[in-house]
Amino acid sequence: xxxxxxxxxxxxxxxxxxxxxxxxxxxxxxxxxxxxxxxxxxxxxxxxxxxxxxxxxxxxxxxxxxxxxxxxxxxxxxxxxxxxxxxxxxxxxxxxxxxxxxxxxxxxxxxxxxxxxxxxxxxxxxxxxxxxxxxxxxxxxxxxxxxxxxxxxxxxxxxxxxxxxxxxxxxxxxxxxxxxxxxxxxxxxxxxxxxxxxxxxxxxxxxxxxxxxxxxxxxxxxxxxxxxxxxxxxxxxxxxxxxxxxxxxxxxxxxxxxxxxxxxxxxxxxxxxxxxxxxxxxxxxxxxxxxxxxxxxxxxxxxxxxxxxxxxxxxxxxxxxxxxxxxxxxxxxxxxxxxxxxxxxxxxxxxxxxxxxxxxxxxxxxxxxxxxxxxxxxxxxxxxxxxxxxxxxxxxxxxxxxxxxxxxxxxxxxxxxxxxxxxxxxxxxxxxxxxxxxxxxxxxxxxxxxxxxxxxxxxxxxxxxxxxxxxxxxxxxxxxxxxxxxxxxxxxxxxxxxxxxxxxxxxxxxxxxxxxxxxxxxxxxxxxxxxxxxxxxxxxxxxxxxxxxxxxxxxxxxxxxxxxxxxxxxxxxxxxxxxxxxxxxxxxxxxxxxxxxxxxxxxxxxxxxxxxxxxxxxxxxxxxxxxxxxxxxxxxxxxxxxxxxxxxxxxxxxxxxxxxxxxxxxxxxxxxxxxxxxxxxxxxxxxxxxxxxxxxxxxxxxxxxxxxxxxxxxxxxxxxxxxxxxxxxxxxxxxxxxxxxxxxxxxxxxxxxxxxxxx
Numbered sequence: 001x002x003x004x005x006x007x008x009x010x011x012x013x014x015x016x017x018x019x020x021x022x023x024x025x026x027x028x029x030x031x032x033x034x035x036x037x038x039x040x041x042x043x044x045x046x047x048x049x050x051x052x053x054x055x056x057x058x059x060x061x062x063x064x065x066x067x068x069x070x071x072x073x074x075x076x077x078x079x080x081x082x083x084x085x086x087x088x089x090x091x092x093x094x095x096x097x098x099x100x101x102x103x104x105x106x107x108x109x110x111x112x113x114x115x116x117x118x119x120x121x122x123x124x125x126x127x128x129x130x131x132x133x134x135x136x137x138x139x140x141x142x143x144x145x146x147x148x149x150x151x152x153x154x155x156x157x158x159x160x161x162x163x164x165x166x167x168x169x170x171x172x173x174x175x176x177x178x179x180x181x182x183x184x185x186x187x188x189x190x191x192x193x194x195x196x197x198x199x200x201x202x203x204x205x206x207x208x209x210x211x212x213x214x215x216x217x218x219x220x221x222x223x224x225x226x227x228x229x230x231x232x233x234x235x236x237x238x239x240x241x242x243x244x245x246x247x248x249x250x251x252x253x254x255x256x257x258x259x260x261x262x263x264x265x266x267x268x269x270x271x272x273x274x275x276x277x278x279x280x281x282x283x284x285x286x287x288x289x290x291x292x293x294x295x296x297x298x299x300x301x302x303x304x305x306x307x308x309x310x311x312x313x314x315x316x317x318x319x320x321x322x323x324x325x326x327x328x329x330x331x332x333x334x335x336x337x338x339x340x341x342x343x344x345x346x347x348x349x350x351x352x353x354x355x356x357x358x359x360x361x362x363x364x365x366x367x368x369x370x371x372x373x374x375x376x377x378x379x380x381x382x383x384x385x386x387x388x389x390x391x392x393x394x395x396x397x398x399x400x401x402x403x404x405x406x407x408x409x410x411x412x413x414x415x416x417x418x419x420x421x422x423x424x425x426x427x428x429x430x431x432x433x434x435x436x437x438x439x440x441x442x443x444x445x446x447x448x449x450x451x452x453x454x455x456x457x458x459x460x461x462x463x464x465x466x467x468x469x470x471x472x473x474x475x476x477x478x479x480x481x482x483x484x485x486x487x488x489x490x491x492x493x494x495x496x497x498x499x500x501x502x503x504x505x506x507x508x509x510x511x512x513x514x515x516x517x518x519x520x521x522x523x524x525x526x527x528x529x530x531x532x533x534x535x536x537x538x539x540x541x542x543x544x545x546x547x548x549x550x551x552x553x554x555x556x557x558x559x560x561x562x563x564x565x566x567x568x569x570x571x572x573x574x575x576x577x578x579x580x581x582x583x584x585x586x587x588x589x590x591x592x593x594x595x596x597x598x599x600x601x602x603x604x605x606x607x608x609x610x611x612x613x614x615x616x617x618x619x620x621x622x623x624x625x626x627x628x629x630x631x632x633x634x635x636x637x638x639x640x641x642x643x644x645x646x647x648x649x650x651x652x653x654x655x656x657x658x659x660x661x662x663x664x665x666x667x668x669x670x671x672x673x674x675x676x677x678x679x680x681x682x683x684x685x686x687x688x689x690x691x692x693x694x695x696x697x698x699x700x701x702x703x704x705x706x707x708x709x710x711x712x713x714x715x716x717x718x719x720x721x722x723x724x725x726x727x728x729x730x731x732x733x734x735x736x737x738x739x740x741x742x743x744x745x746x747x748x749x750x751x752x753x754x755x756x757x758x759x
Contacts, residue, residue, distance in 0.1 A: 292355055497526060500555075575717050
């Protein structure tokens with residue numbers, strides 16, 4: 001082999017190590033006017049990774065609707081912030097930890113929780129709630145039982161110990177996640193009246209750059225770039241790039257950070273998350289239009305063999321970077337020491353826009369931070385313009401079911417991985433630590449009582465992957481519509497959205513097409529609802545050996561209602577109550593039931609934002625009426641499944657009489673038992689039928705044309721069975737047994753310890 005060939009091989013190996021391509025290398029050389037040297041390779045590798053730079057998505061993200069009178073902070077900071085009025089504000093965000101959780105499920109999920117909590121309290125907000133959106137493969141897939149077990153234990157192990165309640169979540173199963181699971185963590189934090197919002201914009205030449213929290217180790221080195229590439233056959237070899245978390249240390253970090261913020265000792269602060277010290281320092285300097293001098297040898301280490309590159313890229317957990325005035329350093333150190341933590345000055349802010357990194361007095365690099373944060377490549381990946389998918393004539397949407405097998409098919413649905421109980425998961429989470437939780441994972445919306453105003457804060461997650469598999473634009477629309485409707489059904493006004501956009505390889509046209517279509521659907525509805533997207537995360541390259549996951553734009557929404565005294569439950573409350581169905585029939589789908597039978601997606605109709613917005617606003621007001629006792633948005637597997645869940649949870653039965661059956665025929669007929677109508681809501685009320693109709697019609701008339709909606713009196717609550725005359729008559733205990741058996745059949749070794757108590 002000649003010298004030229006050998007040098008070219010060495011160069012190719014270097015590019016592979018730092019996950020850069022030849023065009024990107026050429027761009028770097030053009031920006032700095034020379035070849036990158038030493039740690040500069042690592043700096044560009046981290047900050048130009050897909051995970052940090054959003055180089056395949058920035059061109060589309062800039063068009064997202066992200067403003068409203070309530071928005072105080074949107075993109076560009078650790079989390080979005082909205083004003084609730086009365087001096088209260090909340091910060092919230094959702095992020096992915098998919099790759100680490102597949103490689104090392106317990107630590108991957110645990111550090112996902114820890115990382116999102118730091119995004120919240122680095123803003124100055126105290127974390128008050130967490131939630132999670134999980135997608136697993138088929139129960140029989142390789143490692144899946146261990147993945148489910150490890151992820152759930154990781155979320156519970158970290159969240160429970162750190163003292164933040166897990167109040168809601170969503171879990172999906174599908175073969176597309178067999179070798180690339182999704183673990184998305186959301187957190188919400190509260191600013192009480194008078195508390196300040198802190199940002200990461202560095203300022204004040206002469207101010208000190210202060211490292212605080214845990215010591216730096218080797219865990220997570222190159223983690224950001226690892227999360228920016230697809231899995232191959234060597235995924236297990238990536239285990240060293242997974243971080244290790246300590247929730248008890250995080251609790252100390254929360255309290256010490258909030259204390260120095262309360263004393264106004266901090267100029268700027270940033271979590272050391274993806275790409276660790278590199279991203280936090282370069283982003284803080286770039287935002288402030290300043291530079292840093294940093295001495296890497298002053299960084300507290302737990303491994304003395306770490307090199308400067310290791311220190312820069314380590315993603316060791318529970319660390320913060322702060323800018324502090326010199327006169328306040330001693331007090332900052334006193335506060336951290338009182339909590340048993342270190343706070344060490346490792347550099348200072350300088351007026352020149354330069355990052356000067358030193359190692360034992362030797363200058364490693366001097367570089368403009370904007371070259372790495374503002375000049376990353378921006379790719380306009382090819383995509384196809386969206387056109388409606390999976391459309392068929394309405395008569396072909398539903399799967400015909402004979403009345404004689406209706407009960408057997410309901411059992412099949414309830415015992416399927418998609419339809420069975422999730423209690424094994426949420427029973428392992430502490431939902432009530434902090435004493436503010438009003439409704440938890442047993443309800444469709446997590447609800448917290450705000451301490452100062454007494455109002456209710458609702459938290460809910462969204463995205464139904466089966467809708468994305470049916471049509472990407474409909475799936476994006478639904479990722480906003482469905483959770484917003486869940487909030488409205490409990491009387492909450494949806495305020496804002498955070499999203500975690502989980503997609504496969506963006507270099508594939510079909511993946512990028514679904515990305516653009518889903519964003520369009522989300523964005524259209526957010527504008528009409530005036531519910532902005534204010535924070536989030538893009539997770540590309542969720543594929544293994546060329547096989548992509550289902551495109552999955554998960555969402556987290558927060559909502560507000562005046563009180564928490566009469567929030568409707570998600571199961572029937574008592575006998576003798578009237579049961580109604582409110583419906584906005586725009587799209588009809590074969591949905592999850594067609595998938596269960598191995599059939600292709602099929603739908604008819606079209607989603608429209610403005611009618612939906614009117615329906616949502618009317619429903620919000622209806623659900624606040626004290627005579628509305630229970631509500632449930634009809635989702636996967638349709639109306640019969642939703643009724644079964646309401647009956648099984650409370651053991652209060654419902655009789656759907658002949659009149660109600662005929663009025664809701666296209667939903668409850670034996671030939672269409674499990675098809676899905678976008679959108680339907682079940683309501684239980686103590687009002688008389690005429691009184692309830694009057695209430696609904698007033699609200700519909702106030703918010704949108706009445707003739708777009710349908711209202712059906714289904715029947716009454718009575719007994720302890722789901723009774724649909726001429727079709728189904730199944731006792732509540734049997735429905736619950738089917739639901740529980742579904743989980744046990746899928747994961748025979750995953751059972752709740754007796755200490756968790758009965759369901």
